[in-house]
Amino acid sequence: MNMQRAVRSAAAGAALLSLAWVAGPASAAEGIPLFGTSTGGVATEFTVKTQVLIIMTLLGLLPSLVLMMTSFTRFVIVLSLLRQALGLQQGLPNRIITGIALILTMLVMRPVGEQVWTDAFVPYDQDKLTLQQALLAADAPVSRFMLAQTSKTALAQVSRLAGEKNITRPEDHAFTVKLAAFVLSELKTAFQIGCMLFIPFLVIDMVVSSVLMAMGMMMLSPLVISLPMKLLLFVLVDGWTLTVNTLVTSIQAY
Numbered sequence: 001m002n003m004q005r006a007v008r009s010a011a012a013g014a015a016l017l018s019l020a021w022v023a024g025p026a027s028a029a030e031g032i033p034l035f036g037t038s039t040g041g042v043a044t045e046f047t048v049k050t051q052v053l054i055i056m057t058l059l060g061l062l063p064s065l066v067l068m069m070t071s072f073t074r075f076v077i078v079l080s081l082l083r084q085a086l087g088l089q090q091g092l093p094n095r096i097i098t099g100i101a102l103i104l105t106m107l108v109m110r111p112v113g114e115q116v117w118t119d120a121f122v123p124y125d126q127d128k129l130t131l132q133q134a135l136l137a138a139d140a141p142v143s144r145f146m147l148a149q150t151s152k153t154a155l156a157q158v159s160r161l162a163g164e165k166n167i168t169r170p171e172d173h174a175f176t177v178k179l180a181a182f183v184l185s186e187l188k189t190a191f192q193i194g195c196m197l198f199i200p201f202l203v204i205d206m207v208v209s210s211v212l213m214a215m216g217m218m219m220l221s222p223l224v225i226s227l228p229m230k231l232l233l234f235v236l237v238d239g240w241t242l243t244v245n246t247l248v249t250s251i252q253a254y
Contacts, residue, residue, distance in 0.1 A: 081194030148254035
């Protein structure tokens with residue numbers, strides 16, 4: 001039940017935030033429909049076909065938004081690099097890597113999802129909050145999480161590229177700016193962790209290759225010898241526990 005609630009919470013938060021890009025400006029004024037525009041105080045409602053098109057587009061973008069706003073990017077890249085370092089391209093399928101990354105993401109994002117569910121989705125579902133208020137309530141915990149993982153350099157760079165000026169507090173940046181900076185920071189952190197995991201297995205490959213060349217066994221592939229040794233080392237040091245612990249503890253408190 002807790003896992004299902006975390007999934008529903010994350011999905012609800014992502015749905016609310018994805019609606020912000022389309023419905024946010026339109027719903028700021030009183031009496032304007034969910035999908036529409038406002039020019040000079042005059043509200044113009046989109047046709048049913050246009051609204052259906054917008055909804056279908058948002059549903060198509062929703063999985064990508066959920067992944068980009070969470071720590072899934074970091075987890076899946078590190079696990080993919082770990083698979084590459086072990087030499088298990090065929091022995092560890094992509095579905096397993098994605099499944100592990102999703103489980104760890106739900107574990108890490110559970111507090112954020114529960115806060116979005118409690119503060120935004122439930123009050124909006126009970127008509128206690130308007131859409132605009134629900135969007136602001138959902139944006140707050142997600143932005144705090146992203147900013148805690150975002151480097152100041154990446155945030156300043158994206159803000160400069162977006163043309164933002166006179167912004168002193170990180171919270172005042174546009175959501176798209178915070179999201180772009182968060183993704184860049186996640187990529188950098190993922191490659192840093194992946195490099196640390198890659199080095200021990202690279203040393204094993206070099207040692208095995210050097211020994212085989214010294215013995216004159218150049219026709220024998222070093223992978224045949226190094227793969228069992230890397231797997232044995234990984235099992236002896238309880239590698240999966242260490243990797244998961246490193247990934248989860250790398251998430252900064254917010």
